[in-house]
Amino acid sequence: MHYVESGDGPELVFLHGNPTSSYLWRNVTGVVAPAGYRCIAVDLVGMGRSGASSSGYRLVDHIAHVGEFLDELSLSDVTLVGHDWGAVIALALARADPDRVCGVAVMEGHIHPIDKWDDLDDGARELFSALRTAGVGERMVFEDNVFVEAVLPSGILRTLSPDEMDAYRRPFVNPASRAPMLEWAREIPIAGEPSAVVSIVTSNQQVFADETMPTLLMHGCPGAVIGHIEVEWCRIHGRAMTIVDVGSGTHFLPEDQPAATAEALLGWLGT
Numbered sequence: 058m059h060y061v062e063s064g065d066g067p068e069l070v071f072l073h074g075n076p077t078s079s080y081l082w083r084n085v086t087g088v089v090a091p092a093g094y095r096c097i098a099v100d101l102v103g104m105g106r107s108g109a110s111s112s113g114y115r116l117v118d119h120i121a122h123v124g125e126f127l128d129e130l131s132l133s134d135v136t137l138v139g140h141d142w143g144a145v146i147a148l149a150l151a152r153a154d155p156d157r158v159c160g161v162a163v164m165e166g167h168i169h170p171i172d173k174w175d176d177l178d179d180g181a182r183e184l185f186s187a188l189r190t191a192g193v194g195e196r197m198v199f200e201d202n203v204f205v206e207a208v209l210p211s212g213i214l215r216t217l218s219p220d221e222m223d224a225y226r227r228p229f230v231n232p233a234s235r236a237p238m239l240e241w242a243r244e245i246p247i248a249g250e251p252s253a254v255v256s257i258v259t260s261n262q263q264v265f266a267d268e269t270m271p272t273l274l275m276h277g278c279p280g281a282v283i284g285h286i287e288v289e290w291c292r293i294h295g296r297a298m299t300i301v302d303v304g305s306g307t308h309f310l311p312e313d314q315p316a317a318t319a320e321a322l323l324g325w326l327g328t
Contacts, residue, residue: 058126059106061098066091067326068132071098072123074141074166075241076204078105080224081140084315085322092323099126101143103237105228114240116142116254120149127157136160138322140311141282142241144168148261155270162273162322165308168291169262170246170255177247184208188242191287198239199232211310212281226321268296273325275318277306299325 063086071082079098086096100107102122103114112118123146127135137158139147144166151158174182179280188194188203197203205225210217217225229235246254264270274291276283291298301324303310303317311318 058102058122059100061086062096063087064093066093066095068095068097068135068199069322070123070127070132070135070137071096072137072139072143072146072154073101073104074100074139074143076104076209076227076229076238077141077225080105081309081311082138085311085319088316088319089322092200094326097130097132099123100228101146101237102152103234108239115251116145116238116257120146120257120283124153125304134159134325136162138162139166140164141166141243141308144213145258145261148264149257151264151270152261154265158270160271160273160326161264162275162325164275164303164310164318165277165280167246167258167282168287169267170258171248174250185245185247188239194239194242197240198235199270202226202229202235204235204242205229205239209309213312214306215313230269265291265295265298270297271325272298273321274298274300275303275310275321276300277303277310277314279307281308301325 069089071086073081078100080133082098086098090096100159101119102108102110110122128187130233135158136149137150144163147161147163151161159204168311177185188197209225229238244254246258265272271293276288288300291300301321303314303321306313
């Protein structure tokens with residue numbers, strides 16, 4: 058697995074989601090690392106500059122790969138920072154190995170399964186239903202590159218520069234390279250499926266209930282995956298949780314609010 062490292066000090070591992078890479082965190086780690094932290098931003102397998110996976114791109118595969126990565130770097134007493142699916146992975150690893158993970162910071166990742174399709178807004182329901190339809194999803198991802206060309210820019214308030222868009226396009230230059238993005242779309246836990254993902258996301262709630270595991274929820278306004286209902290759920294159920302509003306944004310908050318994200322992390326780490 059490829060990673061970008063900067064700084065020295067207590068170790069933070071940054072995990073991205075779909076359809077991004079370690080590049081998502083560049084403007085966050087650029088502030089956090091000089092403050093006295095070793096920041097390690099990972100490219101998930103099949104994404105960014107990491108190689109392809111021989112085992113597949115399901116959530117369970119990514120969790121296993123990141124766990125192996127932590128082993129390879131002999132990382133212990135580490136703080137995990139996750140966005141989107143990176144948040145789900147971070148929570149799963151903290152739940153599985155609380156002696157290794159000393160804290161978890163998450164943003165815009167699933168903290169509970171989506172009970173039914175009607176819980177999604179019309180646009181999301183249409184998009185993810187199509188992506189789960191055989192043949193249709195393949196065309197949308199492999200041919201149209203819908204996640205990079207449409208979902209990514211629509212989830213950011215500002216307009217990405219041509220250089221920034223090129224950085225996000227680069228890992229997915231041909232249809233075969235786009236398989237992880239389609240797999241992620243079909244892993245979203247909706248109406249009880251996929252059952253393995255529903256189980257993982259539900260079990261991850263144990264981390265929020267653990268009084269010995271510091272957690273940080275960073276959310277935007279209005280947010281996308283994490284809206285006011287999810288924030289209030291965390292206020293009720295988070296036993297060792299800090300909640301920070303990082304400002305205006307929908308899904309890709311490290312792009313819209315990198316300074317506020319870094320400030321939230323540093324404030325939480327310093328407590």
